[in-house]
Amino acid sequence: MKIMDIDSDAPLSNYGLYDLESDLELFLPNTVIKFHRISDNAFSYFRKNSEGKIVEKIIPVKSQNLKIELAPIRPLNHPARRTNHMFLQFDKEIYLSENSAASIFVHCPIEIGIFLVHDSNHDSLDWITCNPLNSRFGLYGSPDTGTLCKYAKVSLATDYSDSNSYLEGVMQIIVENTLSFGQSISKIVFQITDNSLYYQDSKTIIDGIKITMKKRAAVNIADVKTTVLETDWSMSPTWEDKTASTHMEMGLE
Amino acid sequence: MILEFLQSLSEMQLVGELTVLSLLIGGIIMAGGVIIAKIAKLLFHKYYAPSLPKDTAQNISKLIYFGILVISFLGFTSSQGIDLSGIMVAGGIFAVVIGFATQSVVSNLISGLFLIVEKPAKHGDTIELPDMGISGTLLDIGTFSSKIRKFDGTVTRIPNEKFFTSNIRSLTLSTVRRADATVGISYESDIDNAISVMKHEILHTMPFILQIPEPEFRIDELGDSSVNIHVFVWHPRDDWSNAQPILLNTLKRALDKSGIEIPFPQRVIWSGKD
Numbered sequence: 001m002k003i004m005d006i007d008s009d010a011p012l013s014n015y016g017l018y019d020l021e022s023d024l025e026l027f028l029p030n031t032v033i034k035f036h037r038i039s040d041n042a043f044s045y046f047r048k049n050s051e052g053k054i055v056e057k058i059i060p061v062k063s064q065n066l067k068i069e070l071a072p073i074r075p076l077n078h079p080a081r082r083t084n085h086m087f088l089q090f091d092k093e094i095y096l097s098e099n100s101a102a103s104i105f106v107h108c109p110i111e112i113g114i115f116l117v118h119d120s121n122h123d124s125l126d127w128i129t130c131n132p133l134n135s136r137f138g139l140y141g142s143p144d145t146g147t148l149c150k151y152a153k154v155s156l157a158t159d160y161s162d163s164n165s166y167l168e169g170v171m172q173i174i175v176e177n178t179l180s181f182g183q184s185i186s187k188i189v190f191q192i193t194d195n196s197l198y199y200q201d202s203k204t205i206i207d208g209i210k211i212t213m214k215k216r217a218a219v220n221i222a223d224v225k226t227t228v229l230e231t232d233w234s235m236s237p238t239w240e241d242k243t244a245s246t247h248m249e250m251g252l253e
Numbered sequence: 254m255i256l257e258f259l260q261s262l263s264e265m266q267l268v269g270e271l272t273v274l275s276l277l278i279g280g281i282i283m284a285g286g287v288i289i290a291k292i293a294k295l296l297f298h299k300y301y302a303p304s305l306p307k308d309t310a311q312n313i314s315k316l317i318y319f320g321i322l323v324i325s326f327l328g329f330t331s332s333q334g335i336d337l338s339g340i341m342v343a344g345g346i347f348a349v350v351i352g353f354a355t356q357s358v359v360s361n362l363i364s365g366l367f368l369i370v371e372k373p374a375k376h377g378d379t380i381e382l383p384d385m386g387i388s389g390t391l392l393d394i395g396t397f398s399s400k401i402r403k404f405d406g407t408v409t410r411i412p413n414e415k416f417f418t419s420n421i422r423s424l425t426l427s428t429v430r431r432a433d434a435t436v437g438i439s440y441e442s443d444i445d446n447a448i449s450v451m452k453h454e455i456l457h458t459m460p461f462i463l464q465i466p467e468p469e470f471r472i473d474e475l476g477d478s479s480v481n482i483h484v485f486v487w488h489p490r491d492d493w494s495n496a497q498p499i500l501l502n503t504l505k506r507a508l509d510k511s512g513i514e515i516p517f518p519q520r521v522i523w524s525g526k527d
Binding site for chain 1 (some may be wrong): 419427429431456457460461462463464465466487488491492493
């Protein structure tokens with residue numbers, strides 16, 4: 001897939017709040033977003049993404065105090081919303097010996113949401129991915145009983161500052177092996193809707209997970225729990241495409 | 254005036270103890286029952302059905318509607334002083350006679366009940382009935398028949414008996430589905446290279462194709478003119494249209510870009526003189 005270049009000299013926009021008074025242009029890798037005031041009570045929205053797709057919308061507004069928030073969101077919407085689960089395949093296996101624990105940081109793909117902020121409400125306007133090639137599906141388990149997940153091959157990060165701007169956030173994974181033998185970990189599957197995202201400038205961090213490998217009766221299991229981050233970074237608004245489950249009474253779209 | 258009119262109606266006997274007034278009251282009870290049933294059904298559809306699975310909503314809706322009608326009918330019979338036990342005995346004999354005459358109707362009704370209980374497919378599922386050559390989206394399992402909207406937009410009504418006894422292939426029961434295509438390359442082409450370029454093109458240009466399990470390539474046949482490679486890819490169950498119809502196009506594009514020949518059928522002819 002050819003990734004088109006869009007004004008590659010323009011400085012990239014940071015995440016955060018932007019006042020929408022007249023015209024506003026936001027630049028992300030291979031993506032440009034433009035707001036243009038077309039009347040006292042309406043803006044036009046234009047977005048050209050990395051795949052060359054153009055999205056245009058008209059935004060009628062009531063409030064004069066209008067802001068746009070650009071924020072990282074969970075990577076569940078491209079190419080279409082199909083699952084709540086994330087399948088991260090590590091580029092290197094992690095070996096944990098018996099009764100040991102480890103804390104690692106991994107990169108996790110993100111998408112970027114564009115929110116309309118008015119009177120402290122966040123309305124989701126649009127979302128994009130700056131790296132569509134790393135936004136794919138994978139199946140964990142067998143075709144009849146498996147779990148469909150968003151799939152990504154990821155590398156280990158050094159710490160929270162190792163985030164790939166606009167493309168990947170960093171999340172901490174704490175793994176504890178309480179089994180009586182060593183275990184290799186090459187992938188994790190978890191429900192990412194429990195994890196919040198936080199941003200600062202163009203960097204993203206994500207709530208971590210704690211995996212406890214333990215024996216339950218005769219079965220070895222991995223117990224996965226979300227660990228909430230305590231940070232002074234800004235928390236992203238939640239946004240997932242719910243088009244498929246929205247009830248429409250009069251063909252409202 | 255009105256009381257006198259009602260009095261006169263109550264004195265007008267039709268059959269036995271049945272009077273015009275009691276018949277009128279019975280009619281009002283039945284009409285009220287029908288109106289209440291319709292309103293209850295409407296309210297249920299408006300306020301509760303959207304939050305339920307469609308087939309469950311339809312079954313509950315029918316239960317509410319016909320439940321109220323049955324209660325109204327019982328109210329009607331009791332208002333007429335009709336003893337249902339007599340009807341039961343007569344009805345039993347009558348049912349045997351009617352049963353023979355309407356075997357297929359009863360069979361469809363019973364099959365419909367079994368379909369609702371067993372749920373081999375639910376409303377909105379994409380199914381195929383191979384015996385009948387029908388495939389499409391299941392719209393409704395009704396009292397006597399079921400409706401399937403075929404992919405060309407037309408709706409086919411199938412008697413429940415036939416539907417129940419048919420093989421039903423569900424295309425939406427699994428989380429993922431597999432699409433496949435066969436492509437031929439020339440005998441001079443490097444098979445491993447061809448597979449590599451096709452795999453790369455699929456994974457890079459078809460966002461709905463699963464990365465795990467990976468696309469699978471099998472040498473299907475050493476054909477007359479080409480080495481035929483069968484390609485299997487997996488995709489989310491609802492995204493068949495983003496996989497199967499464009500798979501062959503993607504494979505051809507990959508081979509064209511890499512200059513790998515897709516040969517036409519060839520025949521070497523030797524003349525008798527040679």
